[in-house]
Amino acid sequence: MGFAPEGIKLIAAGIIAAALGGVVIVWSRIVGIPLLVLGLAFASFSAYFFRDPEREKVFAPGEIACPADGTVMTIKNEGTPGITVVRIFLSVLNVHVQRAPMEGKISKVKYTKGKFAVAYAPEAADNERNLIGITGEYGRTITIEQITGAIARRIACYVKEGEDVKQGQRVGMIYFGSQVAVYLPETAKVLVKPGDKVAGAETVLAVW
Numbered sequence: 001m002g003f004a005p006e007g008i009k010l011i012a013a014g015i016i017a018a019a020l021g022g023v024v025i026v027w028s029r030i031v032g033i034p035l036l037v038l039g040l041a042f043a044s045f046s047a048y049f050f051r052d053p054e055r056e057k058v059f060a061p062g063e064i065a066c067p068a069d070g071t072v073m074t075i076k077n078e079g080t081p082g083i084t085v086v087r088i089f090l091s092v093l094n095v096h097v098q099r100a101p102m103e104g105k106i107s108k109v110k111y112t113k114g115k116f117a118v119a120y121a122p123e124a125a126d127n128e129r130n131l132i133g134i135t136g137e138y139g140r141t142i143t144i145e146q147i148t149g150a151i152a153r154r155i156a157c158y159v160k161e162g163e164d165v166k167q168g169q170r171v172g173m174i175y176f177g178s179q180v181a182v183y184l185p186e187t188a189k190v191l192v193k194p195g196d197k198v199a200g201a202e203t204v205l206a207v208w
Contacts (some may be wrong), residue, residue: 004050004145006136011050014043040060052097053077055168055201064188065101065167066203068180069094072196077186078125084190085183085203088198090174091187098146098172104136108143109161118149125181130155133170137178140208142188145181146174159206168201 016037027033059065070090078085091094114128125147133143146155156173159165174180184190188206192198198205 001109002052002054004052004156006050006154006175008050010046011043014041014046016166018043025129029141032180049060051075051095053095055099055199057168057202059167059204062208063204064086064206065099065186065201066198066205067098067101067171067182068190068198068200069096070180070198072192072194072198073179074194075190078182083092084186084188085192086184086192088180088182090178090180095200096173096175096178097170097200098132098144098174099143100134100169101142101205102134102136102140102165102167102183103148104134104140106132106159106161106163106165106176107135108133109154109157109159111157112115114148120133122208127179128155130172132156132159133156134165140185141188142185143183144171145183146172149178149182 018036021032021036021039026034065117067089068090073089075084075086079166108131110131112129115126128148129141130146132186133141135141148155154175158170165171182205184206188208190206191204
C-alpha cells in the first residue's frame with residue numbers, strides 16, 4: 001500500500017504536529033494533548049484518504065478497465081450521438097486515484113474551471129473538471145473526466161498529451177468527494193449498472 005504524492009506532505013504535517021504535541025505535554029498538558037490527538041487524527045485521515053493500493057489485475061483482450069473506485073450513478077447517452085456516459089461517484093471513503101481504462105496514447109488533456117456542486121448532483125456536470133482522452137488500438141477513444149465536488153477543490157493530472165499509457169496506469173487524482181465520468185463509444189458494451197460498487201483497474205467496466 002502506497003500513498004498518492006499529494007498526500008505525503010499532509011501525512012508528514014500530521015505526524016510533525018503529533019510529535020510537537022508530545023513534546024509540549026511536558027510543559028502543558030492542556031496544549032500538548034489536543035495537539036497530539038489532532039495531529040494523529042489528521043495524519044491517520046490523510047493516510048487513509050490518500051492511500052494508493054497496487055492494482056495488478058491483467059485484463060483480457062477487449063476488456064475496458066474501470067478508471068475509478070466508487071458507485072455507478074448513471075449510464076446513458078447525454079446528447080452526444082454514439083457516446084455512452086458512465087458516471088461514478090467517489091465518496092471520501094473511496095480511493096481517489098484514477099487509472100487508464102485501456103492502453104493507448106493520451107490524445108487530449110483539457111482542464112475547465114467551473115462550479116463546485118455536490119458531486120452526485122446532476123449539476124455537477126458543470127463543475128470544475130479535467131478531461132483525459134486516450135486513443136488506443138483501431139483508433140478507439142475513451143475519455144475520462146475528473147470532476148470536483150462541493151468539498152473537492154483540486155484535480156491532479158499525472159499525464160500529458162502524446163504520452164503512452166498502459167491499462168491500469170495512474171493518470172490522476174481528485175481531492176475528496178468527487179465524480180468520474182467515462183465517455184465510451186456505443187461500440188463498447190457496458191457491463192456494470194447503476195448502484196454497482198466498482199474499483200479502478202479491477203472492475204471490468206465494459207468490453208469492445
